[in-house]
Amino acid sequence: METRFQHVLLTIVVSLFLTNFASAQTPPESNSKVKTEFLEVGVSLGYLAIEGFPTTLSKSVNFTLRATENFFLEVNYLRADDVEESTFAQERDDVPNSLETNQDFTHFDLLLGYNFFQGEFFSGDGEANLSSLYGVWGVGETEFSEERRFTTTLGLGYQVAFNRRYILHFDVRDYIYESSLGDQNDTVHNIDSSVGLSYLF
Amino acid sequence: MVTHIFRYFFVVILVLSLPQHAFAQDLSELTLEVIDPFIEVRSGPGRGYPVFYVIEQGEKINVIVRRDGWYEIAAENGKNGWVNPSQLSRTLQSTGEPADLPSVSYGDYLANKWRVGFSAGKFVSGDNSDVFAATLSYRFNTWFGLEGEGGRFYNATDRGSYYAANILVEPFSQWQFSPEFLLGSGKRQSSTQPELPKEDDKNLSFIHYGIGLNYYLGRNFVVRTDYRWSAVSEDNDTVTLESWKLGFNTFF
Numbered sequence: 001m002e003t004r005f006q007h008v009l010l011t012i013v014v015s016l017f018l019t020n021f022a023s024a025q026t027p028p029e030s031n032s033k034v035k036t037e038f039l040e041v042g043v044s045l046g047y048l049a050i051e052g053f054p055t056t057l058s059k060s061v062n063f064t065l066r067a068t069e070n071f072f073l074e075v076n077y078l079r080a081d082d083v084e085e086s087t088f089a090q091e092r093d094d095v096p097n098s099l100e101t102n103q104d105f106t107h108f109d110l111l112l113g114y115n116f117f118q119g120e121f122f123s124g125d126g127e128a129n130l131s132s133l134y135g136v137w138g139v140g141e142t143e144f145s146e147e148r149r150f151t152t153t154l155g156l157g158y159q160v161a162f163n164r165r166y167i168l169h170f171d172v173r174d175y176i177y178e179s180s181l182g183d184q185n186d187t188v189h190n191i192d193s194s195v196g197l198s199y200l201f
Numbered sequence: 202m203v204t205h206i207f208r209y210f211f212v213v214i215l216v217l218s219l220p221q222h223a224f225a226q227d228l229s230e231l232t233l234e235v236i237d238p239f240i241e242v243r244s245g246p247g248r249g250y251p252v253f254y255v256i257e258q259g260e261k262i263n264v265i266v267r268r269d270g271w272y273e274i275a276a277e278n279g280k281n282g283w284v285n286p287s288q289l290s291r292t293l294q295s296t297g298e299p300a301d302l303p304s305v306s307y308g309d310y311l312a313n314k315w316r317v318g319f320s321a322g323k324f325v326s327g328d329n330s331d332v333f334a335a336t337l338s339y340r341f342n343t344w345f346g347l348e349g350e351g352g353r354f355y356n357a358t359d360r361g362s363y364y365a366a367n368i369l370v371e372p373f374s375q376w377q378f379s380p381e382f383l384l385g386s387g388k389r390q391s392s393t394q395p396e397l398p399k400e401d402d403k404n405l406s407f408i409h410y411g412i413g414l415n416y417y418l419g420r421n422f423v424v425r426t427d428y429r430w431s432a433v434s435e436d437n438d439t440v441t442l443e444s445w446k447l448g449f450n451t452f453f
Binding site for chain 2 (some may be wrong): 018019034036037038065066067068069070071073075089108112115117118119120128130138139140146148149150180
């Protein structure tokens with residue numbers, strides 16, 4: 001019963017979307033729609049300090065939708081490969097198996113960002129560049145050492161647009177989740193400091 | 202297997218239906234005449250940037266691009282700057298932006314637009330899982346839309362993912378706080394956390410319905426909270442799970 005309803009719903013949805021796609025081909029009555037710059041694609045490199053493990057190089061990719069001058073939405077995917085065992089764990093015999101091989105730390109999240117202070121940054125030659133301090137908060141998932149956990153992200157960053165299309169980001173983010181890798185369930189904080197570059201379409 | 206194909210087909214259709222105008226490269230510039238006594242031009246797309254120029258009534262301006270809700274314009278003498286949309290709105294009918302008059306509702310901004318965002322929340326019954334989801338919806342007019350949703354949930358023993366297709370009805374979209382009703386259906390898949398003894402993965406269908414509240418913050422941002430009931434069918438039995446979520450959406 002539920003699956004038939006699902007199929008009907010899916011057919012309605014798909015056909016409505018196809019209809020919309022077809023009608024979007026006809027030219028609009030208004031003579032033009034103003035181009036909107038609102039999608040940013042970026043990459044970052046940084047260092048991730050995983051609680052209980054050595055700090056590891058991190059790489060991330062993100063997509064940002066600029067909603068208003070204050071709010072933006074971001075999807076972020078981060079990876080730190082080959083996280084080594086901490087020296088503390090290397091010296092002990094009672095470490096569980098999952099800590100003995102190098103692990104990859106992967107994380108993705110959906111973030112809400114808020115630009116606190118809009119400003120202008122004056123690079124030597126008198127040109128003003130747009131900049132702002134911003135905060136991000138969001139939820140996502142972290143996968144590390146066979147655990148996949150619900151993660152809360154909290155971060156602060158600073159962005160400078162050094163020309164119209166390219167924006168430089170400096171970020172510090174804390175990825176917080178419950179981990180049972182130690183003896184009991186602990187809330188772990190993993191802090192990533194990174195520099196990133198994004199392109200605004 | 203077939204459901205996987207349906208899921209990817211659904212995603213592909215959604216992606217292909219993205220409106221072209223969001224990514225169009227060369228549109229001819231729009232020339233407008235200032236009809237207010239004057240308009241203020243700022244050095245950046247935000248109210249924090251200083252006003253450095255003022256354009257008087259009767260002068261012509263070229264609207265170049267829109268960013269962060271502000272419009273970049275070029276004045277007749279070549280000066281470029283950013284103008285608040287409400288200052289420009291009475292001349293802006295041909296951009297497709299609704300005129301910023303008191304009679305224009307938040308729902309009018311949403312009509313024929315896509316809404317995208319994410320939400321996070323918790324199940325209040327059953328296993329109290331944490332849940333988050335990404336949503337993409339299309340609004341056909343001021344009150345009716347269709348949404349695709351995909352999310353994940355986690356608790357101490359299980360973790361899983363789900364996707365759903367929803368019908369959204371928002372009858373009073375002219376209000377800044379406006380209720381929205383949701384009805385949808387989907388599938389959820391869950392497996393045990395890896396450090397626990399392995400049990401079989403569960404693949405279940407569900408129908409959910411809910412009531413939400415939209416709060417419109419400006420022209421392009423909506424905060425949404427909702428409470429929903431999910432009737433999950435498992436082995437000829439139906440379990441109802443209740444959950445709440447807080448979400449943030451933008452439209453384009």
